Structures are given as structure tokens and as C-alpha cells.
Amino acid sequence: MQLKKLAQVLLVVVGVLAIAGCTHTKKNMNPNDGSSYDDPYDRAHASGAGSGANYGDGVGSKHASGKDVYYFDFDRSTVKPADMPAIYAKADYLLSHPKAKIILEGHTDPRGSREYNIGLGERRANAVAEILKSKGVNPNQIRMLSYGAERLAAEGRSEEDYQMDRRALFAHIQG
Numbered sequence: 107m108q109l110k111k112l113a114q115v116l117l118v119v120v121g122v123l124a125i126a127g128c129t130h131t132k133k134n135m136n137p138n139d140g141s142s143y144d145d146p147y148d149r150a151h152a153s154g155a156g157s158g159a160n161y162g163d164g165v166g167s168k169h170a171s172g173k174d175v176y177y178f179d180f181d182r183s184t185v186k187p188a189d190m191p192a193i194y195a196k197a198d199y200l201l202s203h204p205k206a207k208i209i210l211e212g213h214t215d216p217r218g219s220r221e222y223n224i225g226l227g228e229r230r231a232n233a234v235a236e237i238l239k240s241k242g243v244n245p246n247q248i249r250m251l252s253y254g255a256e257r258l259a260a261e262g263r264s265e266e267d268y269q270m271d272r273r274a275l276f277a278h279i280q281g
Contacts, residue, residue: 175275176234180215180268183229185237193234196276197241206281209249210234213275215268216255223254230274251277 173192176185185193200206212227231250239245260267 175273176230177269178230178272178274180272181226183226183233185233190237193237194241196279197238197243199279200238200243200247201241203281204244204247206279207247207249208279209251209277211257211275211277212250212252212254213257213259213271213273214255215271216258216263217268218255220254224252225254227252227254227274230272234274 173189176189176193178184178186196208200208210231212229212231214223214226214230216223218226228250231252235245235248235250238248255271258267259270259273
């Protein structure tokens with residue numbers, strides 16, 4: 107009898123924790139291309155150079171020209187050659203604006219464990235950051251966040267939807 111009560115209590119606790127873990131996120135509009143992005147300060151895993159700095163508070167935000175989203179192949183964190191010119195343009199902007207700071211977000215599709223996806227999202231953001239640093243950008247200008255699969259670009263479960271989820275993006279350029 108005692109074991110049955112304990113099992114019921116544990117079941118209720120697990121249920122409450124599962125419900126408490128669910129959140130609703132607000133979409134913001136990217137002024138560069140009209141696409142939506144999420145608030146980077148909600149449930150993100152921060153890592154990388156400059157992770158303790160004040161980035162992207164929305165005050166005085168400026169955006170460099172060029173592409174802001176870079177897509178990846180399944181289970182990969184290698185930047186595609188076609189994305190290099192846009193990343194180089196971001197590097198040029200950051201080099202010419204030494205007080206500017208950026209947030210790079212890494213995202214994955216929903217397949218895989220939470221821990222694996224957080225790590226893969228971090229590797230994707232880091233891949234873009236490494237290109238910026240190789241062009242001379244100060245690491246203190248870069249902050250990386252990995253959302254893993256917490257912020258999907260597409261809610262569906264098709265391969266096309268998954269492709270939209272596998273990305274790194276410049277969430278903010280401030281300076």
C-alpha cells in the first residue's frame with residue numbers, strides 16, 4: 107500500500123514538472139528580411155567568448171547588410187561555402203565597428219536528445235564565430251547561444267521543415 111502511494115505522488119510530481127517546463131515564446135520581426143525570430147534571452151544556453159557581456163538589449167541595434175541565417179545539413183556543423191561571403195560581410199562590419207557586438211544563435215531540428223541538440227546548436231554557432239574570428243573579429247564582440255530544438259523555425263515534421271530548423275543566425279548586431 108505504501109509503495110502504491112509513493113508511485114502516485116511521483117507521478118503527480120513528474121506531471122507538474124512537465125507542465126512547468128512548457129513555455130510560450132513571442133516572435134519578433136527581423137528588420138532585414140521580415141522573418142521572425144525569438145527573444146534570445148528566454149531559456150537559452152549561453153556559451154563562448156564574451157558570454158557575460160551585455161548584448162542585444164534592443165537599444166540602438168544596428169544590422170549589417172547581408173544574410174542573417176545559415177542552414178546546415180543533418181547532424182552537421184560545417185558552414186556551407188555559399189554562406190561564406192555573407193559571413194565575411196558581417197566580419198567586415200564588426201571590424202569597422204569595434205564597439206559592435208553580436209549574438210549568434212545555434213538551432214537544430216527536433217530529432218535527437220535535448221543534450222545532443224544543445225551541443226550541436228552550440229557547434230553551429232561556434233562554426234560561424236570561428237569564421238568571424240579568423241577574419242580578425244575580436245572574440246569579445248561575439249556571444250553564442252544554443253537553443254537546440256527549443257525554438258523551431260517550422261512546426262511541421264517534414265524534411266523541408268527540419269531543414270529550416272537546422273540553422274545558425276545573427277539574432278542581434280548592436281553597436
